C-alpha cells in the first residue's frame with residue numbers, strides 16, 4: 001500500500017512537493033486554509049480587472065521549465081510566456097533608466113548614464129552568469145543538511161564571494177549612484193540589504209539582465225493553475241477551506257493532523273505553511289526553534305499593497321516600474337535596522353495591462369502598488385491611506401500626469417492581512433532573507449530534528465524566498481522524503 005503524505009498549505013513549494021511525491025507513488029493530500037490554492041500568489045478579480053496579489057516578476061524561466069520537464073511537460077502546455085521589452089523602468093528624481101530585453105540595449109543605457117560603464121558591466125554579468133550556473137546546477141539543489149554541501153570544486157575557488165557583499169562588489173566597479181541602485185535592485189528579492197547579501201548572489205543580476213523578465217499571459221496565477229492541474233493529473237487530492245489546527249505526535253513520530261476538527265491519519269506530514277506557524281501546530285516540546293530564534297532572524301520585508309483599477313490608459317509607464325527617487329539607505333534602515341514606517345519610501349508599481357490586454361477592461365489600466373516595510377509594524381486604515389496619498393502624488397509627479405480622479409476602486413493589503421490570510425510570521429511578505437548567516441545549511445531544516453516523519457518546505461527554509469526557489473524547495477523536500485520514508 002502506498003504511504004500517505006498530508007501537506008499543509010498550497011503555496012508553490014507545497015504544490016511542487018505534491019507533484020514529485022505523487023510521481024514517486026505516495027498518496028498525497030493537500031490541505032489549504034484559504035478558498036483558493038497558490039499561497040501568496042492569489043489572484044483578485046474585480047469589475048473586469050485582474051490583479052496578481054503577490055508575485056509579479058517572472059524571473060529564471062529555466063527553473064519553471066525544468067519543473068514541468070520533470071513531469072514530461074513544458075510551460076507552453078499550460079501558459080503562454082512573453083519576454084517583456086523593455087523589462088522595466090526605474091524612475092529617479094532627475095532621470096529615468098530603461099532596462100531593455102537584451103544586454104546590448106542595457107549596455108547602451110549604462111553608457112548613457114556613465115560613459116564607459118558598459119565595459120565593467122559586461123564583466124560583472126559574465127561573473128554573475130558563472131555564479132548562476134554554479135548556484136542553480138550545484139549549490140541550490142542541495143538540501144541544506146551540512147556545510148560540506150557548499151564545497152564544490154567551483155565554490156572553493158570563490159570563497160571570497162561568500163563573505164564579500166554584493167554592495168561592495170557593485171561599488172568597486174561602478175560609481176554612479178543610479179547604476180549602483182540598478183545593480184543592487186535584484187538582490188532585494190532575497191529579502192536583505194545588499195550590504196548584508198553575499199556577493200555570490202550576484203547570480204540574481206544574471207537572472208535580471210541575462211535571462212530577462214517574462215510575463216505569463218493572464219498573470220502569475222496561470223502558474224498556480226498549471227501546477228494545480230499537473231498535481232491533480234498525478235493523483236494529488238487538494239482540499240481548500242481546510243485549516244490545519246494541529247500536528248499530533250506519538251512516540252516522537254508525526255501521527256496525524258487535525259483539519260477543521262477532523263483527524264487525518266498520515267504516514268508523513270509536510271508543512272508548506274510559514275515555518276514558524278507550522279511549529280506552533282506542535283506541542284511545545286516538539287518545536288525545534290524557540291521564539292528567541294525567530295526573533296533574532298532577518299526576515300524579508302512585509303509590504304503595503306494597493307490594487308487599483310483606473311478608468312483610462314496611463315502614460316509614461318511600463319509593465320514594471322520602480323520608483324527609486326528617494327534615498328534607499330534611509331528606507332532600508334527603516335526596514336531592517338530601526339523598524340518603522342518609512343518617511344520617503346521607495347515603491348514599485350506593476351501595470352500588467354500595459355502588455356496584456358486580458359488583465360483590464362478596454363481603455364483601462366490595472367495597477368498594483370507595493371511599498372516594502374518592516375514586518376510587524378502597526379497596520380491601520382489611517383496609515384494605509386496616508387501612504388497611498390504619498391506615493392500617488394510622487395507617481396503623478398514622476399510620470400507627469402494626473403490620475404487620482406481616474407481611480408475606479410482601490411483595495412489595500414498589509415501586515416494584518418498577511419498574518420490573517422497566511423499565518424505569516426509578523427506579516428512577512430516573502431519569508432526569511434538570504435544573508436550569509438541564513439544561507440543553505442544555516443537555514444531552518446527541511447526535516448524535523450525532533451519528530452520523525454515531519455518535514456517542512458517553503459520560503460523560510462532552503463533555498464529561500466521567491467517563486468523559483470519555492471519550486472526547488474518542494475523538489476528538495478520530496479527527495480528527502482523519498483529517501484527516508486519509502
Ligand SMILES: Cc1cc2nc3c(=O)[nH]c(=O)nc-3n(C[C@H](O)[C@H](O)[C@H](O)COP(=O)(O)OP(=O)(O)OC[C@H]3O[C@@H](n4cnc5c(N)ncnc54)[C@H](O)[C@@H]3O)c2cc1C
Nearest residue numbers: 009011012013033039040055056057244273458459466467
Ligand atoms: C507581495 C509579494 C510580492 C512578491 N513578488 C515576487 C516576485 O515578483 N517574484 C517572485 O519570484 N517572488 C515574489 N514573491 C515571493 C513569492 O511569492 C514567495 O516566495 C512564494 O510564493 C512562497 O511560496 P511558499 O510555498 O513558501 O508559501 P506560501 O505562498 O506562503 O503558501 C503557504 C500556504 O500555506 C497556507 N497555510 C498557512 N497556515 C495554514 C494552516 N494552518 N492550514 C492550512 N493551510 C495553511 C497559507 O494559506 C498559504 O496558502 C512575492 C511575495 C509577495 C507576498
